[in-house]
Every structure is written in structure tokens, then in C-alpha cells.
Amino acid sequence: MTVRAAWLTNRGDPAGGQTRNDSRLTPLGTMTPAGELTTLSGVIPGGAPFDLGITGPMGVTLGPGRAVVQGTDIQGAYPVTITAPEALIFTDGDATNPRLDVIVLRVYDGAYDESGQVLATAEIIPGTPAAAPTPPPLPAGALPLYRVAVPAGASAGGGGIDFRTATTDLRRPTVSVGGINPNPDAPGTYRAQYRDRSGLQRWSGSAWVGMATELITWTKAPLAAGYSHNGNSNGNVEYRVVELVGTRLVQWRGGMNVTYRSGAPARGGAFLTSALPTTARPTGLRSLAVACSAADSKTLALKIDFLSNGTATLVTDSSSTPPWVSFHGVMYSA
Known part of the structure; x- marks a missing residue:
């Protein structure tokens, strides 16, 4: 298993103790806060995390990287890691209309969703084909990494996807609280927060x-x-x-x-x-x-x-x- 999440499964003393939910909500390893109990989801910078590789007309890989994925407010945030390239295959395009798919890191946690699963994955969330397609809505616990335009009729034997022009990079960094975020569009969430937008900016509490x-x-x-x-x-x-x-x-x-x-x-x-x-x-x-x-x-x-x-x-x-x-x-x- 190359996609892993910390604080997702309970291990240790069967009699109880600190729960996985307790662990996710505590300040240990706190990244950028988004609210009283929430964390700003994002990719941890360093190198080229989750770099996209093209493996075929309909296939890509997600390279190694680390991220933080926030679930619902009470659910907490999940540290997620990919340790080796993860292969993904897009389904064939609609016969008539294009669609927009989104590559995500996703955490399934049966204690909070209806999946009945407890795991972290890299997957493709498909959009709905339309003459003017829009990206699909993302569930809680899904961090978008790339948006890919799948043309009508795309298939392995029909030209596939030109990933070089069809892909939009959605990766946005997140950093530890007090760190300087290299994302120029990082939202302001607490006074004295910093970001780099071709120069250092500080969040005053109401504006950068x-x-x-x-x-x-x-x-x-x-x-x-x-x-x-x-x-x-x-x-x-x-x-x-x-x-x-x-x-x-x-x-x-x-x-x-x-x-x-x-x-x-x-x-x-x-x-x-x-x-x-x-x-x-x-x-x-x-x-x-x-x-x-x-x-x-x-x-x-x-x-x-x-x-x-x-x-x-x-x-x-x-x-x-x-x-x-x-x-x-x-x-x-x-």
C-alpha cells in the first residue's frame, strides 16, 4: 500500500486510551489553522510533491509526496503520504460531450462517512459530460491535486488525452502554523499569518x-x-x-x-x-x-x-x- 494516512486506524491498548479522533484534533503537528478545530488542507512543499507523470493515452502516475487532508469540522485533519508512484487510469470519454475530472487524495473513514472503509487513496473523481462541463463536487476528505479535461470520444485507441494541455494544476501548499506559505492565494485565517506573493505579506486580521x-x-x-x-x-x-x-x-x-x-x-x-x-x-x-x-x-x-x-x-x-x-x-x- 503506497498511500498511507496517520491517525486513521486505532492501534495499541485494546482497553482504550487516546482515540484516533482525539489525536487528529490535538495540536501535535498542527499545520495552518483554518478555524478553531480545522486545518487548511494542502500539499506540504518540498521538491515536487505529487508530480504528475504520463504513462499512456489514458494513464498517469502521482509521484511521492505528503499532504494534510481536512475532513468535516469535527472529523479532524489527516496526514497523508504517497511513498511510490501511484498509477491512475481515466475512463473513456463520453461519445458526445467533454467532461472535467479531478485527481484527488481522499480519506475514507467509516466512523464519519457511509463508505464502510478506513483507508486513504489517490483516485479520479469524474465529472458529468456536458457541452460546457464543470468540475465535479468534491466530498469531505478529498484534496484536489489536478483537473483534467477529458475530450468527447477519448480512449486508449482513439487518441487518448493530451495531458500537457488538458491538465490544470490544483496543488496548493500548506505549512506549519507560523510558517510562510508559498501559495500566493493562501487565505488569511489568523492575525500575523504570513504568505509569499512575490514579496512577504502579513494577514492583519482583515486583509493581506x-x-x-x-x-x-x-x-x-x-x-x-x-x-x-x-x-x-x-x-x-x-x-x-x-x-x-x-x-x-x-x-x-x-x-x-x-x-x-x-x-x-x-x-x-x-x-x-x-x-x-x-x-x-x-x-x-x-x-x-x-x-x-x-x-x-x-x-x-x-x-x-x-x-x-x-x-x-x-x-x-x-x-x-x-x-x-x-x-x-x-x-x-x-
Whole structure:
């Protein structure tokens, strides 16, 4: 038997003691909680758990892996393991309509269902053929792994199933309580829960809040004629967009050389050749101070306006025409 479940059968003292239901409901080995007594079903990450292999026109195998399968609320959660590739065969397609089948890990427990069995299996739950088929409803104690579209007329001698295009991966990871779930769509179930969605997020109790996500990496700003990079040897003018504790911030760095005409900055101070991407634009006007050269200037700082349309303007007057400004430390909320 290559599909196994812990805490499913009673063993040991025939006089009684801890029951299998007691064991499943206790905190030993608790994964992500979904409620007061329930656990978030899912695949335990590491390697390629339950990898799907194609063995023939209608056949596949499920590779080794580990998972947690939640039954009904009072039933508890079952740790399930496949220790060697498990073979599965799809039944032939309907003569007229396609259907959607789902490959699942399933726990049968006669103490809670009407199966009369006590075992864990890997099986295919077939859908109903239809012109526009929908996936079949899944019983309690079934963890979906893959959805497979079975075309009408599919059979071993009739072309079979093109598993490469017909298969949808439904595997979703689950982790120990306090762990960081790599599933970007993991539901929030308790405050201070973490998940990774191209950056760390924390569940506040009502919403996922970004911790430190880089939305746009450091990008060289497109400077217009009359402006150039590396002012005062400060490096290229660059920006990036990060999300920090739910707030989107745009950070700048580098130095910009400035050319003046009749005492005014070139192009009236508009120093970008194209607008910033939407993600880097502020929702309203952001006016910020930038350090500047003491040469040809009555002040050591000028003003830059970042506008909601993605443009930016250097603001000065004819009495202050410093040859460079520094963007180091410039940051605004988007």
C-alpha cells in the first residue's frame, strides 16, 4: 500500500486510551489553522510533491509526496503520504460531450462517512459530460491535486488525452502554523499569518498587508535634453517602487546635471523624456526638496514636483542656477 494516512486506524491498548479522533484534533503537528478545530488542507512543499507523470493515452502516475487532508469540522485533519508512484487510469470519454475530472487524495473513514472503509487513496473523481462541463463536487476528505479535461470520444485507441494541455494544476501548499506559505492565494485565517506573493505579506486580521515588496526594481530614469546623469559623481538618476506595510513608495537616487537657458532650467524644468509608469506615479502632487550645488545658487536645495500624470519638474529661479542636483533620499508615497 503506497498511500498511507496517520491517525486513521486505532492501534495499541485494546482497553482504550487516546482515540484516533482525539489525536487528529490535538495540536501535535498542527499545520495552518483554518478555524478553531480545522486545518487548511494542502500539499506540504518540498521538491515536487505529487508530480504528475504520463504513462499512456489514458494513464498517469502521482509521484511521492505528503499532504494534510481536512475532513468535516469535527472529523479532524489527516496526514497523508504517497511513498511510490501511484498509477491512475481515466475512463473513456463520453461519445458526445467533454467532461472535467479531478485527481484527488481522499480519506475514507467509516466512523464519519457511509463508505464502510478506513483507508486513504489517490483516485479520479469524474465529472458529468456536458457541452460546457464543470468540475465535479468534491466530498469531505478529498484534496484536489489536478483537473483534467477529458475530450468527447477519448480512449486508449482513439487518441487518448493530451495531458500537457488538458491538465490544470490544483496543488496548493500548506505549512506549519507560523510558517510562510508559498501559495500566493493562501487565505488569511489568523492575525500575523504570513504568505509569499512575490514579496512577504502579513494577514492583519482583515486583509493581506505587504511587508517589503519590490514592485519595480531600480530603473534608470529617461532624462530629457538639457539634463544628464551622474551629477556631482552621484551616479545615474534611478527610481524604484516598493510596498512597505501596505504603502507604495517610490524611491530615487543618483545625481543630475542641469543646463539653464536665460536663467531657467532647460524645457522649463521638465526633466523626463517620458512619463513614469503608472505604478510609480503619485495619486496627487508631491513636492520635495533636492540637494544642489552651492555654486551659482543662493540655496543648497531646490524643489521637484512629481505630478500624478507621471511627469516631474525641477523648480528654481534665475538667481539659483546650480549645475547639479542630488536625488539621494528623495521618496514619496504613490
